[in-house]
Amino acid sequence: MREITLSQAVNEAIAEEMRRDPTVFLLGEDVAEAGTPFKVLSGLVEEFGTERVIDTPIAEPGFMGIAVGAAMTGSRPIVDLMFGDFIFLIMDQLCNQAAKTHYMSGGKLNVPLVLRTNMGATRRSAAQHSQSLHALVSHIPGLKVAMPSSAYEAKGLMKTAIRDNNPVVIFEDKLMYQDKAPVPEEEYLIPFGEANVKREGSDITLIATSSMVQVAEKAAAILSNEGIEAEVIDPRTIVPLDEATLIKSVKKTSRAIVIDEGHQSYGVTSEIASRLNEKAFYHLDTPVVRMGAMDVPIPFSPALEDITVPTPDRVVEMARKLCSGEMIHAA
Amino acid sequence: MAKAKTNTEDYLRMYRQMMRIRTFEDNANQLYLSAKMPGLTHMYSGEEAVAVGICEALTDDDRITSTHRGHGHCVAKGANFKEMFCELLGKEEGYCRGKGGSMHIADQSHGNLGANAIVGGSMGIATGSALRAKLLGKDDVTVCFFGDGATAQGLLYEVMNMAALWNLPVIYACENNGYSEYTKTEEIAAGSITARAEAFGIEAFKVDGQDVLAVNELTQKLVARCRKGEGPFFIELETYRYHGHHVGDINREYYRSKDEEKDWKENRDPIIRFRSYLVAEGIATEDEIEAMNAEIEKDATEAVAYAEAAKYPDVSEVDMHVYAD
Ligand SMILES: Cc1ncc(C[n+]2csc(CCOP(=O)(O)OP(=O)(O)O)c2C)c(N)n1
Numbered sequence: 001m002r003e004i005t006l007s008q009a010v011n012e013a014i015a016e017e018m019r020r021d022p023t024v025f026l027l028g029e030d031v032a033e034a035g036t037p038f039k040v041l042s043g044l045v046e047e048f049g050t051e052r053v054i055d056t057p058i059a060e061p062g063f064m065g066i067a068v069g070a071a072m073t074g075s076r077p078i079v080d081l082m083f084g085d086f087i088f089l090i091m092d093q094l095c096n097q098a099a100k101t102h103y104m105s106g107g108k109l110n111v112p113l114v115l116r117t118n119m120g121a122t123r124r125s126a127a128q129h130s131q132s133l134h135a136l137v138s139h140i141p142g143l144k145v146a147m148p149s150s151a152y153e154a155k156g157l158m159k160t161a162i163r164d165n166n167p168v169v170i171f172e173d174k175l176m177y178q179d180k181a182p183v184p185e186e187e188y189l190i191p192f193g194e195a196n197v198k199r200e201g202s203d204i205t206l207i208a209t210s211s212m213v214q215v216a217e218k219a220a221a222i223l224s225n226e227g228i229e230a231e232v233i234d235p236r237t238i239v240p241l242d243e244a245t246l247i248k249s250v251k252k253t254s255r256a257i258v259i260d261e262g263h264q265s266y267g268v269t270s271e272i273a274s275r276l277n278e279k280a281f282y283h284l285d286t287p288v289v290r291m292g293a294m295d296v297p298i299p300f301s302p303a304l305e306d307i308t309v310p311t312p313d314r315v316v317e318m319a320r321k322l323c324s325g326e327m328i329h330a331a
Numbered sequence: 332m333a334k335a336k337t338n339t340e341d342y343l344r345m346y347r348q349m350m351r352i353r354t355f356e357d358n359a360n361q362l363y364l365s366a367k368m369p370g371l372t373h374m375y376s377g378e379e380a381v382a383v384g385i386c387e388a389l390t391d392d393d394r395i396t397s398t399h400r401g402h403g404h405c406v407a408k409g410a411n412f413k414e415m416f417c418e419l420l421g422k423e424e425g426y427c428r429g430k431g432g433s434m435h436i437a438d439q440s441h442g443n444l445g446a447n448a449i450v451g452g453s454m455g456i457a458t459g460s461a462l463r464a465k466l467l468g469k470d471d472v473t474v475c476f477f478g479d480g481a482t483a484q485g486l487l488y489e490v491m492n493m494a495a496l497w498n499l500p501v502i503y504a505c506e507n508n509g510y511s512e513y514t515k516t517e518e519i520a521a522g523s524i525t526a527r528a529e530a531f532g533i534e535a536f537k538v539d540g541q542d543v544l545a546v547n548e549l550t551q552k553l554v555a556r557c558r559k560g561e562g563p564f565f566i567e568l569e570t571y572r573y574h575g576h577h578v579g580d581i582n583r584e585y586y587r588s589k590d591e592e593k594d595w596k597e598n599r600d601p602i603i604r605f606r607s608y609l610v611a612e613g614i615a616t617e618d619e620i621e622a623m624n625a626e627i628e629k630d631a632t633e634a635v636a637y638a639e640a641a642k643y644p645d646v647s648e649v650d651m652h653v654y655a656d
Pocket residue numbers: 029058060082086089399400448449450451477478479480481482506508510511512576
């Protein structure tokens with residue numbers, strides 16, 4: 001199968017959906033000629049014109065609100081938010097308006113929009129350009145949240161998001177834009193709420209999102225050499241969450257680590273861990289362990305930044321402890 | 332050129348500060364090109380007369396808020412090269428102990444409240460600083476630097492409204508360098524920028540941002556009026572950035588022509604213009620200026636070498652400073 005980058009995968013998904021559905025349009029800062037600072041959208045304005053690939057001023061709450069209104073009245077906008085950190089600027093439009101409109105209207109109004117943005121540290125971009133804020137929006141009922149872990153997921157999830165009748169937020173890891181993966185030429189969609197078992201194993205379950213899937217897979221390879229077989233699962237969407245697949249795996253392995261790049265406290269790792277505790281408690285041999293980003297703003301200095309996010313080595317170390325019975329209570 | 336600052340020493344200091352900014356940026360760019368600097372940075376080169384013209388009208392008690400393109404403001408407000416380069420390289424002795432980097436560089440000892448990586452993110456902060464001055468009966472003034480692109484942020488209009496209602500001692504300084512990232516200003520700003528401030532009853536001015544004396548003269552007047560309770564004010568400064576949006580923005584002909592860049596660099600450069608003025612007026616000789624340049628270059632080279640050799644913060648610092656004691 002051909003291999004393409006995550007960036008190309010996103011581009012293809014959007015182009016295909018724009019060809020299929022004339023109500024889909026894109027708006028955001030420097031999305032047209034510049035194709036975004038990460039060059040993810042290059043070529044789209046040439047094909048679809050400036051009517052459907054719209055450069056906006058640096059007015060995030062404004063263009064987010066415009067997208068909500070357009071979505072409520074028949075368009076399917078894709079909002080490009082240059083950095084995930086800017087989600088704080090659009091919170092009212094996203095969480096008070098987009099997320100609640102369908103419910104508040106008694107199901108009469110839909111807000112079919114996609115907010116595509118990014119996440120991920122270790123790019124030396126300091127505290128306002130490095131955050132992974134997906135847990136924040138996952139807390140708000142009415143929003144769906146997808147976290148592609150490779151080019152394959154990026155394309156399939158984006159296409160599903162564009163066809164969904166709800167506001168969907170997609171977080172792409174900005175360090176993965178150039179990563180290649182096999183992506184079929186033929187059309188495919190990835191349904192929301194279907195986890196992907198990346199690797200089967202019987203000793204411990206590693207549940208990981210976005211770039212942390214790579215971290216978990218690397219850890220699993222190291223552990224395998226030591227005789228520990230880890231099962232690696234990528235939920236792919238955290239809202240909706242494929243609980244059944246996660247629980248089934250944990251019932252088999254009786255141990256789990258949840259790895260995610262958001263801050264550890266009050267985050268995705270906490271949510272998943274507590275669902276496993278509630279629904280698989282009697283099958284667990286050890287506490288479910290959370291591994292998220294440290295609870296600090298992301299520091300600029302490489303010497304500090306690199307220790308704030310989970311790494312394969314740290315996952316291996318924790319898995320060893322859990323599997324050896326050394327850790328009955330989480331430290 | 333317009334006349335401001337009154338004596339020779341002031342003129343030479345203004346020249347020196349502009350040259351220090353240019354030299355700092357050349358060295359920072361070099362650090363990026365040689366892969367010694369973590370991440371990206373936004374160069375202030377070309378806009379020196381804006382930061383220097385304004386900051387030379389301020390005292391250390393006066394505050395500024397800065398932007399993602401903040402090295403120029405930091406130098407102009409009195410910062411040292413050593414702590415600045417240390418910060419750019421993420422070292423312990425940097426102004427922010429390596430935690431902030433280029434986009435968050437700050438130097439409180441001279442009243443610089445810091446650069447900001449959120450476009451428009453400092454507009455509330457600057458206005459709040461001015462409110463504090465008024466409430467505490469202080470006569471300091473706060474200058475809020477931001478770009479033309481930042482005028483699209485709604486926050487600006489919320490805070491200008493309050494600043495005008497409450498007569499706050501704040502000067503909104505819009506550095507219009509013609510571009511917002513890869514887009515021309517006219518494509519992202521409808522109508523007139525100064526008229527937006529005027530709509531709130533704020534006196535607004537437009538000035539040649541490449542003429543350090545014009546910028547300084549206007550700012551001196553406005554600062555004096557702010558101290559008397561006549562603020563706020565708005566200045567739009569026409570200027571130009573010589574580099575790309577950030578150091579990695581090398582191939583930029585698709586949005587900005589080489590001819591245009593050449594024209595600004597050759598015909599409107601603030602440093603060349605001011606240097607000719609100093610020589611023509613007999614304020615300094617070519618030799619004196621060359622000596623000053625050499626001294627600045629030496630200062631920068633030494634600071635870079637120092638920063639390269641300096642220590643990174645100890646890993647135990649990672650969770651320090653999350654909360655104040
Ligand atoms: C809220 C927000 N939106 C977008 C960005 C990305 N961004 C960084 S600088 C910039 C352009 C700013 O243009 P301008 O205000 O004119 O300043 P200049 O870079 O020209 O100095 C953009 C869009 C950001 N940092 N913050």
